[in-house]
Amino acid sequence: MVMRYITTLIFVVVASCVGYSLYSTYDSNPWTRDGQVRAYIVEVTPRVTGQVTNVLIKDNSQVKKGDLLFEIDQSVYQAALNKAKASQKQASALLKKARDEERRAVNLEKRAPGAVPVLTLNNLGNAVETARANVEVMQAAVEEAALNLQFTKVYAPTDGYITNLQLRQGSQVTANTPVVALIDEHSFWIEGFFKETDLKGVDDSNQTLVTLLSHSEYVLEGQITSIGYGISMQDGSTGNSLLPVVNPNFEWIRLAQRIPVKVKLTSVPDDVQLRIGMTASVKIMKGSESK
Missing domain, CATH: 1.10.287 (Helix Hairpins)
Known part of the structure; x- marks a missing residue:
């Protein structure tokens, strides 16, 4: 009987030590699975109106800055x-x-x-x-x-990838109306959403470790470039008669809001192609600074 109590006590102590160790690690190096790959999207917009006579690009193709995309009559x-x-x-x-x-x-x-x-x-x-x-x-x-x-000749303004191409020869385009989505290949970053309680002591000099869900075998290094200064407010938005909209429900447990943290990867393996919307896990290494 005594041995049973001793064994149980040992398991409790070990579990407590492991739990405390994990908590300390998480507290010093916040981690989130709520991360996504982002990039700037250039909306290619014709500056004149007319019928498209020639389309020289294909959907999901790569283009270089200055490449001719399409021509207008x-x-x-x-x-x-x-x-x-x-x-x-x-x-x-x-x-x-x-x-x-x-x-x-x-x-x-x-x-x-x-x-x-x-x-x-x-x-x-x-x-x-x-x-x-x-x-x-x-x-x-x-x-x-x-x-x-x-x-009448529309060129690629930057290196990137054409996606969701709907433009066809014979289409009518209107000046100042976007017709082609071009993802800037030099602008990819990781957007990680961290609880507000995890951002104490975090600044834009901290390094990060990023793991993509599609390439879990790689641990990519990155650096925080900025931390969001605000998120959309649900309560208090203006409703009818210019009065604030307030949610009548209130949870007794206050959930921490999530703040976006922007991370720029320092290097990407050749066999990893970043795509907007890919899922990522982000771990912030507090106290580590870029050199």
Whole structure:
């Protein structure tokens, strides 16, 4: 009987020691399984409206900065450029005419003072200035038309991956409306959500250990780059009549809120492809700093 009590006591002591050790480890190095892979998504947006005549990309393909993604019908914009150039020539001709008329009047006034009224000379000078301004306006119109013609070809703004491609040849695109999602391949990071009670003593110099659910054989090293300063508030949001919305239910057990912690991986193995939304576990090494 005594041995049974001694054995039970030993098991309790060992369990307590193990539990305390695990708690101490977790307290000094917070850990969460609530992590996700994130990256910046560039919304490729055409700057002109028209019909797509050529699509040079495929869904889930990799592109490099400057690669041609798709082309928009150029005919309308080429015609607009030709029209602007013709208007520019016309404005230049009118400027030449105004200058010639002013020059003749000035020369006549020099040979026979008083032959040309002052008002006429002023009007001729104003006509030259107006014609010169019209030439500048037409020059700007030519530049704008040339830019619009260039915008019919849409290029990749950064290295990345095309995903969820819905664009097809013959589609009608509208200026300033996104049509292609491009994931910036240089912007991947891990977003870990930690309980607010775990962030005491954590700063952006701490190192982290990250394990991806899809590649559990790797333990990736990273560094905290930032800690979120706020999360969405459920109670207190504005409802009808500008009054705050308050949840009538209150749990006796107060749950700690989760704060996002942004982690940048220092290196990624060649056979690991990061994808937005992948699940990750993140462990913060308190007291460790980047060198």
